[in-house]
Amino acid sequence: MTTYYELTGFQRDLLEAIAGVDDEPYGLALKDYLDERYADPINHSRLYQNLDRLAELDLIARDELDARTNVYTLTDAGRHLLQRHADTLASLCDQPRHVVGGGRQ
Template structure:
């Protein structure tokens, strides 16, 4: 996951929390977290990067809407990231 931006990591975490969210559902969920608007020009190229790096798969819901689903590589990246983060947490935190 070291090859992803912070925004891409956030997208990956959001996608992992749903079964097959649409891009709009991912956008809405992440906007609640960041308390701001994400434009399509930022969202979809970053989703495509996750697809191209095999962290996420993309498929059609209908003619205009795609779903995004985390892959095994994406799940493994999240597990590895959590393990790395845990190594830097103090026991008291």
């Protein structure tokens, strides 16, 4: 099974984008979602190569929306991977932080 940290940062961001797009998560909607978060525009080739890789890893499913457009959804494995990471981040935020000199923040 693929772990979250075996994915590239861009692939992890794609999983988040698929989960976060309000409308149908098709290629250009995912590109728009990521373009808002990245300093440089996302290259189409990079986008689709990484979507293909996530599909190969069975983390996303690709279905035909119409004759020219695919829609991408998280599989159970992709949803589980993203949820585990979200849980890890949430638990880290709940932990007390120590600062230099022994004080607590």
